[in-house]
Amino acid sequence: MGTRPFRDRADAGQALSVLLDPEEFSDDVLVLALPRGGVPVAAAVATALHAQLDVLVVRKLGVPRHPELAMGAIAGGGATVINEDVIRAEKVNSLELQQVIADETRELKRREQLYRGNAPPARIDGRSVIVVDDGVATGATLRVALEVVHRYGPTRVIAAVPVASTSSRAALRDLVDEFVCVSTPRRFFGVGASYARFEQTTDEEVRSTLADAAARHQHDQ
Numbered sequence: 001m002g003t004r005p006f007r008d009r010a011d012a013g014q015a016l017s018v019l020l021d022p023e024e025f026s027d028d029v030l031v032l033a034l035p036r037g038g039v040p041v042a043a044a045v046a047t048a049l050h051a052q053l054d055v056l057v058v059r060k061l062g063v064p065r066h067p068e069l070a071m072g073a074i075a076g077g078g079a080t081v082i083n084e085d086v087i088r089a090e091k092v093n094s095l096e097l098q099q100v101i102a103d104e105t106r107e108l109k110r111r112e113q114l115y116r117g118n119a120p121p122a123r124i125d126g127r128s129v130i131v132v133d134d135g136v137a138t139g140a141t142l143r144v145a146l147e148v149v150h151r152y153g154p155t156r157v158i159a160a161v162p163v164a165s166t167s168s169r170a171a172l173r174d175l176v177d178e179f180v181c182v183s184t185p186r187r188f189f190g191v192g193a194s195y196a197r198f199e200q201t202t203d204e205e206v207r208s209t210l211a212d213a214a215a216r217h218q219h220d221q
Contacts, residue, residue: 005163005183008197009037009134012162013044015182020130020160022049030122032056034133034145035115036201041162042132043209049130050220053213054122055206056131056148057111058141059104061097063090071097073144074104076112076121077151081144115206119214124152132160135191139168146175163194 006012029051033042039055046053061072063086071092072082087097129149136142142159149157159172160180165188169179183194192198
């Protein structure tokens, strides 16, 4: 399949769905997508499993002087993960950290309102939950998401991604009952390197996908 096994995120979601046997899940399975890129992947998984689809918004906490470098992440439900090694190395003080957390919390709440409106988050307790993203590099963002999910008492937690680095798979195994992944390249050059098309998913695409999934799930019920 070469270095780019997936045409786009929808194709990656279909490839991922093949690894998830519907017979292994009850009718009460929940697929949680990490927006924005995880949503089209998760939508294909939810369709294949006839499952409910929802989003779990997670925001990276970027170092003030190097925003692309993550010093942690936050997610809906109040979960925060901090990388103390990065904070020490980059000499980030407590005021700077709290400012970044405040800024990202505002953006997190904006996105939750944008994607879900006034609809409440899907129920997690007592359900099998599949957390989906379009790929995993360091695993920091997915770790926050998984920690949030565990707070709500699921019966089973599965991380499902089309592509992941070997280090991230190893780092996340303590938080999942199963880690499902299509491709784990020995030489990992980033998530986008596995996609022929890797354009940014828009907010409108997220909203439309969630609305379509909600209508389909209601019809299935």
